[in-house]
Amino acid sequence: xxxxxxxxxxxxxxxxxxxxxxxxxxxxxxxxxxxxxxxxxxxxxxxxxxxxxxxxxxxxxxxxxxxxxxxxxxxxxxxxxxxxxxxxxxxxxxxxxxxxxxxxxxxxxxxxxxxxxxxxxxxxxxxxxxxxxxxxxxxxxxxxxxxxxxxxxxxxxxxxxxxxxxxxxxxxxxxxxxxxxxxxxxxxxxxxxxxxxxxxxxxxxxxxxxxxxxxxxxxxxxxxxxxxxxxxxxxxxxxxxxxxxxxxxxxxxxxxxxxxxxxxxxxxxxxxxxxxxxxxxxxxxxxxxxxxxxxxxxxxxxxxxxxxxxxxxxx
Amino acid sequence: xxxxxxxxxxxxxxxxxxxxxxxxxxxxxxxxxxxxxxxxxxxxxxxxxxxxxxxxxxxxxxxxxxxxxxxxxxxxxxxxxxxxxxxxxxxxxxxxxxxxxxxxxxxxxxxxxxxxxxxxxxxxxxxxxxxxxxxxxxxxxxxxxxxxxxxxxxxxxxxxxxxxxxxxxxxxxxxxxxxxxxxxxxxxxxxxxxxxxxxxxxxxxxxxxxxxxxxxxxxxxxxxxxxxxxxxxxxxxxxxxxxxxxxxxxxxxxxxxxxxxxxxxxxxxxxxxxxxxxxxxxxxxxxxxxxxxxxxxxxxxxxxxxxxxxxxxxx
Numbered sequence: 108x109x110x111x112x113x114x115x116x117x118x119x120x121x122x123x124x125x126x127x128x129x130x131x132x133x134x135x136x137x138x139x140x141x142x143x144x145x146x147x148x149x150x151x152x153x154x155x156x157x158x159x160x161x162x163x164x165x166x167x168x169x170x171x172x173x174x175x176x177x178x179x180x181x182x183x184x185x186x187x188x189x190x191x192x193x194x195x196x197x198x199x200x201x202x203x204x205x206x207x208x209x210x211x212x213x214x215x216x217x218x219x220x221x222x223x224x225x226x227x228x229x230x231x232x233x234x235x236x237x238x239x240x241x242x243x244x245x246x247x248x249x250x251x252x253x254x255x256x257x258x259x260x261x262x263x264x265x266x267x268x269x270x271x272x273x274x275x276x277x278x279x280x281x282x283x284x285x286x287x288x289x290x291x292x293x294x295x296x297x298x299x300x301x302x303x304x305x306x307x308x309x310x311x312x313x314x315x316x317x318x319x320x321x322x323x324x325x326x327x328x329x330x331x332x333x334x335x336x337x338x339x340x341x342x343x344x345x346x347x348x349x350x351x352x353x354x355x356x357x358x359x360x361x362x363x364x365x366x367x368x369x370x371x372x373x374x375x376x377x378x379x380x381x382x383x384x385x386x387x388x389x390x391x392x393x394x395x396x397x398x399x400x401x402x403x404x405x406x407x408x409x410x411x412x413x414x415x416x417x418x419x420x421x422x
Numbered sequence: 423x424x425x426x427x428x429x430x431x432x433x434x435x436x437x438x439x440x441x442x443x444x445x446x447x448x449x450x451x452x453x454x455x456x457x458x459x460x461x462x463x464x465x466x467x468x469x470x471x472x473x474x475x476x477x478x479x480x481x482x483x484x485x486x487x488x489x490x491x492x493x494x495x496x497x498x499x500x501x502x503x504x505x506x507x508x509x510x511x512x513x514x515x516x517x518x519x520x521x522x523x524x525x526x527x528x529x530x531x532x533x534x535x536x537x538x539x540x541x542x543x544x545x546x547x548x549x550x551x552x553x554x555x556x557x558x559x560x561x562x563x564x565x566x567x568x569x570x571x572x573x574x575x576x577x578x579x580x581x582x583x584x585x586x587x588x589x590x591x592x593x594x595x596x597x598x599x600x601x602x603x604x605x606x607x608x609x610x611x612x613x614x615x616x617x618x619x620x621x622x623x624x625x626x627x628x629x630x631x632x633x634x635x636x637x638x639x640x641x642x643x644x645x646x647x648x649x650x651x652x653x654x655x656x657x658x659x660x661x662x663x664x665x666x667x668x669x670x671x672x673x674x675x676x677x678x679x680x681x682x683x684x685x686x687x688x689x690x691x692x693x694x695x696x697x698x699x700x701x702x703x704x705x706x707x708x709x710x711x712x713x714x715x716x717x718x719x720x721x722x723x724x725x726x727x728x729x730x731x732x733x734x735x736x737x
Contacts, residue, residue, distance in 0.1 A: 241667070252604055255612035289567055289655040297570035297652040321659030325667065337612040338653045340604040344636030345657060349664050352556070352640065356675050363667070 108138070110402045111203035113190040114145030115172045116210025117390045121145055124209075125153045127395020132163050134396070139403050142203050144169050144190045169193045172210075175388060179213030183221075191215065195222040198381050205402035209373065209386030209395070216253060216376065216385075223381040226411070228418035231257075232378030233265045234385065235272065236343045238332065239365035240325055245277055248287075248324070248332045249377070252340035259302040262286070262333050266313055267417060268377040269331035275408040276401070277330075285319030285329025287338065293317070299335060307333075312417065343368065372397030375405060378414070382406060423453065425717045426518035428505040429460030430487045431525025432705045436460055439524075440468045442710020447478050449711070454718050457518050459484050459505045484508045487525075490703060494528030498536075506530065510537040513696050520717035524688065524701030524710070531568060531691065531700075538696040541726070543733035546572075547693030548580045549700065550587065551658045553647065554680035555640055560592055563602075563639070563647045564692070567655035574617040577601070577648050581628055582732060583692040584646035590723040591716070592645075600634030600644025602653065608632070614650060622648075627732065658683065687712030690720060693729070697721060 112128070114121040128141060141164040143150065150166055171189040173182040183192055194206040195218040208215055225232055235249035249265050250257070266284045273282035286307055288296040293304055295318060307315040319329050324342070334342075350366035372394045373386035382405040384398050405411070427443065429436040443456060456479040458465065465481055486504040488497040498507055509521040510533040523530055540547055550564035564580050565572070581599045588597035601622055603611040608619055610633060622630040634644050639657070649657075665681035687709045688701035697720040699713050720726070 241670070255604060255615075287656060289570060289652055297650070300570075300652070321656035321661075322663040322666075324660055325663060334656075335612070337604055337615070338656055341602060341636035341649075341653055342656065342660060345639055345660060346636075348637040348640060351637075352678070353673075355556070356677060358668075358673055358675060358678075360671050360673060362671060363673075 108403065108406050109140045109142055109203045110399055110406070111142045111144060111194050111197050111206040112395070112399065113194050113206070113208035113210055114143050114150055115169065115190040116208040117386060118175075118388050119391055120209065121150055121153060123391045124395050125150070125157055126392030127399065128164065129157045129159060130392055130396035131399040132159055135400055135403075137403055139399070140164065141399065142167055142197065144193050144197070146170065167193060167197065173214050175211055177211060177214070179211060179217040182211065183214050183217055191218055195219070198223055198383070204406045205382035205384065207373065207384040207386065207398045207402055209388060209390040209398075212385055215383065219376045219379045219383045223379050223383065226378055226380055226415055226418055229264055229268075229378040231261050231264070232376050233268060233336075234374045234376060235269060236339075236368060236374060237371050238324060239362070240327060241362055242327055244279070244327070246330045246332065247273060247277070248334070248339055248342065250334065250336035250339050251343045251374070252336045254336040255340075256337070257299060257335035259299060259306050262299070262303040262335070263306040263310060264378070265333045266307055266310070266315075266331065268414065269333060270313055271410065271413050271417060272375070272377060273331050275410045275413055276404050279330050281314045282330035283316040283328070284313045285316055285323070285332045287332050287334035288318035288320060291318050291320065303333075369394055370397070372401060375401065380411060382411065423718065423721050424455045424457055424518045425714055425721075426457045426459060426509050426512050426521040427710070427714065428509050428521070428523035428525055429458050429465055430484065430505040431523040432701060433490075433703050434706060435524065436465055436468060438706045439710050440465070440472050441707030442705075442714065443479065444472045444474060445707055445711035446714045447474055450715055450718075452718055454714070455479065456714065457482055457512065459508050459512075461485065482508060482512065488529045490526055492526060492529070494526060494532040497526065498529050498532055506533055510534070513538055513698070519721045520697035520699065522688065522699040522701065522713045522717055524703060524705040524713075527700055530698065534691050534694045534698045538694050538698065541693055541695055541730055541733055544579055544583075544693040546576050546579070547691050548583060548651075549689045549691060550584060551654075551683060551689060552686050553639060554677070555642055556677055557642055559594070559642070561645045561647065562588060562592070563649070563654055563657065565649065565651035565654050566658045566689070567651045569651040570655075571652070572614060572650035574614060574621050577614070577618045577650070578621040578625060579693070580648045581622055581625070581630075581646060583729065584648060585628055586725065586728050586732060587690070587692060588646050590725050590728060591719050594645050596629045597645035598631040598643070599628045600631055600638070600647045602647050602649035603633035603635060606633050606635065618648075684709055685712070687716060690716065695726060697726065
């Protein structure tokens, strides 16, 4: 298995990306070969200094970088020698089995949609966030930002994608699916939630457990919680801010520390044909390590195949 | 000034309601006369025992109670001798200047809309929540639950209502208005947020400061944050759950304790003609006291007149 990693993406690249590679190679049992994409002149001394096993990685040179604030489509078109453009080229041509970047999120989305493309039958790919729970078992919430306006069918598909991710990556059997809502009873909610409820209820692919309220998010009520990306994004950022508040107030708590979402690494774009993982701009070493590990799990579990099979059957 | 209080509403009524009355009468400088609505046989011994100044209150007997799970419209129609029905009767007939209940929220909404009625020019009344901030100055977020689906014009009106509430009750001069959104820049967001932004920006009544993200909610970016009631309700319940998490984990922090939203008392229904305040079902003494105090502030500041004036000018 070959995992492509953009070494130039993120606020602390390439130093933290190199740290992440080192952490991965030294702590994870794996036969993955890492394909490190970045400026060779910058990377070489850092990689030598890190003293890595040279048989475990190779470097693909990229002479350009897409900045965090560049226009995604324009940048991808004009900077074909950028680490992100090369990463997608390698992924599209099966030279790598997954591609990871903590760089320009928009460019990652555009690259994924236009090169590896959306899986047939899926209307909209989605991104999720881990939901840390007090019992130690992580749940997920999706969509958290790329689909601000959704139709009921989109939420149904997010539920299927989240369910498969939860089964194959988080190893939860028959994950319980909850619909984020403003009340417990069927019939509650805005028009979208009202119309989505029966779709989730009737789906034979899902273990739907009903509505889940804001107060239930971190409880053990559902393993996969679906909502449109507007509310999901607000929730994610709000939860991150709680972590920030506790830090500023010198509160140290093992569970609340799990609200440091940056530490998780990144989120896969669920619904595209190959594993693509988008990292937080401020990713540090452990986050890069976690993203490489996630890519490995996505490849090993054949998650993309399971998703393709699932959407073929639904149609 | 006469303030009507439903003594039978809420999970801990009438005991906690009596405690709240006592707290108010003994700790707040006020010439308000309290009109306590409830079952006289139940209330009399409790009130005597509390040793209150009898000149400061009177009791209006009600023989029925609307349960927390009763259908609002049906219950109000069939239980005309209930404390909530009597409260609205008194308010409508100017026998009291404000009405407070921690009982059936739906019945309170229906009562407000059908007796004291929506102020002319306002499309939808709204409810808000206090947003505690680290600098000690409270902001507000609205709508938090009665308007799950909104149009841009609704959000504009919520902003005006929130701005007036913030000025006259929270005593913030020229409150900064923020639009809850998924990004900082104009043009971000779902269709609703995109269409609302220019309305807020162009309003001469508002000090609009732009988009506010989930992570900014508890920061000092805006004093009034507007959103539709679906996201607002999820946020409110999520913030409450963080308080619960910290309690379960034995974290005591003066600021985080302010996320105990129950302690604030209740929320006024903004946009109806008279002060109506809805309390949390599990309100205790201090919450009842705070609701009476809020009613007094709403009457003293002539908030309803300011709202009426403001909406006459907008039209």
